[in-house]
Amino acid sequence: MLMMMPKVMELLNIKLFDKTSKFFLKSIVLNSMKMREEKKIIRPDMVHLLMEAKKGTLTHTDNDKDTAGFATVEESSIGMTTTKRSWTDTELVAQCFVFFVAGYEGIANAANFFLYELMVNPDIQEKLYEEITESHQNLEGKSLNYETLQKLKYLDMVVSEFFRKWSGPALDRICTRDFTLKYDGDKEYTFKKGDMIWIPTVTYHHNPKFFPDPEKLIPERFSDENKHLIQPFTYAPFGLGPRNCIASRFALMEIKSILYHVVLNFHLEPTEKTQIPLKMGKGFIGPISDKPILIQLRPRENK
Numbered sequence: 001m002l003m004m005m006p007k008v009m010e011l012l013n014i015k016l017f018d019k020t021s022k023f024f025l026k027s028i029v030l031n032s033m034k035m036r037e038e039k040k041i042i043r044p045d046m047v048h049l050l051m052e053a054k055k056g057t058l059t060h061t062d063n064d065k066d067t068a069g070f071a072t073v074e075e076s077s078i079g080m081t082t083t084k085r086s087w088t089d090t091e092l093v094a095q096c097f098v099f100f101v102a103g104y105e106g107i108a109n110a111a112n113f114f115l116y117e118l119m120v121n122p123d124i125q126e127k128l129y130e131e132i133t134e135s136h137q138n139l140e141g142k143s144l145n146y147e148t149l150q151k152l153k154y155l156d157m158v159v160s161e162f163f164r165k166w167s168g169p170a171l172d173r174i175c176t177r178d179f180t181l182k183y184d185g186d187k188e189y190t191f192k193k194g195d196m197i198w199i200p201t202v203t204y205h206h207n208p209k210f211f212p213d214p215e216k217l218i219p220e221r222f223s224d225e226n227k228h229l230i231q232p233f234t235y236a237p238f239g240l241g242p243r244n245c246i247a248s249r250f251a252l253m254e255i256k257s258i259l260y261h262v263v264l265n266f267h268l269e270p271t272e273k274t275q276i277p278l279k280m281g282k283g284f285i286g287p288i289s290d291k292p293i294l295i296q297l298r299p300r301e302n303k
């Protein structure tokens with residue numbers, strides 16, 4: 001989506017953002033880089049990485065084999081060459097834009113649907129509460145940390161299932177060379193260089209052949225006993241291959257921490273106005289609800 005969107009917009013001559021917003025983002029990113037350059041400021045953050053990329057001094061380090069849960073995408077070595085190229089200002093700003101959209105809007109939207117699911121599945125909510133409250137007690141007053149979050153197996157199963165049910169619609173690719181795909185024995189199809197391809201992840205995630213009773217939230221699909229039954233490439237909430245989501249670990253950690261704190265402290269309940277079942281609205285990139293999702297948070301007692 002991220003890759004193809006600019007090409008589609010260009011073809012249709014559609015502008016996504018107004019001039020003021022574009023100018024705002026461009027100036028905060030570029031001015032910040034200019035100031036760091038002038039004052040020789042180095043900070044361990046994304047702006048610094050982008051500045052390195054611009055100079056062509058950024059190298060790929062292959063030292064993160066950690067996972068943040070079942071849904072984490074494995075790094076792919078395909079195409080992992082360090083090519084020296086100079087980045088335009090627009091490309092640098094575009095990276096920051098993706099981080100803003102994915103980091104805030106993407107996570108907030110996912111959390112919306114996930115909390116809705118917990119609200120309409122009180123059994124799962126309670127089972128999750130039991131796991132979280134036990135871990136909270138074991139922390140003996142210390143703050144939640146990454147290692148503790150990683151040990152919560154049921155939370156990982158629930159989150160994996162959320163991402164199955166509420167993933168974005170598709171992955172996209174542009175063909176870089178002609179390629180003939182052979183399938184079903186004697187059939188074949190040739191993709192041409194420049195062809196745009198959509199890989200409809202959501203149809204795999206909701207196909208009963210791969211995930212029986214797909215509209216039902218069943219975290220046990222991702223239990224230690226069952227997860228090996230998931231067919232490769234039928235589950236890809238963070239994409240696949242060298243252009244998968246660079247933030248799958250971070251996003252999983254963020255979502256899990258949000259759920260941890262909400263479930264630990266509140267009962268999630270519907271209000272009179274909550275729309276159940278949820279009707280979907282017309283979306284742009286990810287799932288979107290027709291009406292705002294209303295959830296009542298009732299503080300938990302006896303923690």
Ligand code: HEM
Pocket residue numbers: 001002003098099100102103104106107110167168171172236237238239240241242243244245246247248250251
């Ligand atoms: C709800 C959480 C998120 C989901 C479900 C998600 C999902 C995805 C998917 C499906 C892709 C396309 C992968 C492919 O084509 O194979 C993608 C790409 C990307 N995501 Fe995420 N994402 C999430 C959060 C984030 C966050 C928090 C960030 C950054 C802070 C981020 C940054 C990116 C970037 C930069 C790409 C483009 C990678 C590339 O083209 O090489 N995402 N994401």
